[in-house]
Amino acid sequence: MGPTTINGLPAHVLFVHAVVVLVPVTALLVVAAVLWPSARRRIGVLLPGVAFLTLVFVPLTTHSGEWLEHHMSRDPLLRVHTHLGDDLIVWSAATFVFATVWWAMHSERARDLLRRRAPRVDAVSGRRAIAAMVAVAALAVSVGSVVQVYRIGDSGAKAAWHDRTVSQAR
Numbered sequence: 001m002g003p004t005t006i007n008g009l010p011a012h013v014l015f016v017h018a019v020v021v022l023v024p025v026t027a028l029l030v031v032a033a034v035l036w037p038s039a040r041r042r043i044g045v046l047l048p049g050v051a052f053l054t055l056v057f058v059p060l061t062t063h064s065g066e067w068l069e070h071h072m073s074r075d076p077l078l079r080v081h082t083h084l085g086d087d088l089i090v091w092s093a094a095t096f097v098f099a100t101v102w103w104a105m106h107s108e109r110a111r112d113l114l115r116r117r118a119p120r121v122d123a124v125s126g127r128r129a130i131a132a133m134v135a136v137a138a139l140a141v142s143v144g145s146v147v148q149v150y151r152i153g154d155s156g157a158k159a160a161w162h163d164r165t166v167s168q169a170r
Helices: 011-035 037-043 046-070 076-106 108-117 119-125 128-169
Strands: none
Touching: 011 037, 011 046, 011 076, 011 128, 046 076, 076 108, 076 128
């Protein structure tokens, strides 16, 4: 699915950095777009674009992490980390969907395109209740994705460092 090593290093160690940056950046863009109308206009298509980039990096990271897991000794902490990591794709996909829907509901270009292809969509996107539901869902999945990244990172740090810190403390 993607590279497992890059220049001799496990790709997971490198891809993790992209995910750790992109997930919170995507969440911040969603929060700004939902809560700040002038920012929404400035952010524009960047919102679904960054959300999509995040969605691309998550499976690359989990795939390379699974490869790395098979090349390491079995550890219960590592299993917890990989289990949590597998769930991030759901959070990232939901963030991408709601970010894209939010952008489409508020972008003149997107609405014009949708209006020509599906006239009923314009009537649905104009309803405040639907916009409010999309906004709440977008905020919830964005915050949830950041929390999940924190949980994954914490479990990964514990899995990577627990032997070293315990043996050095003695």
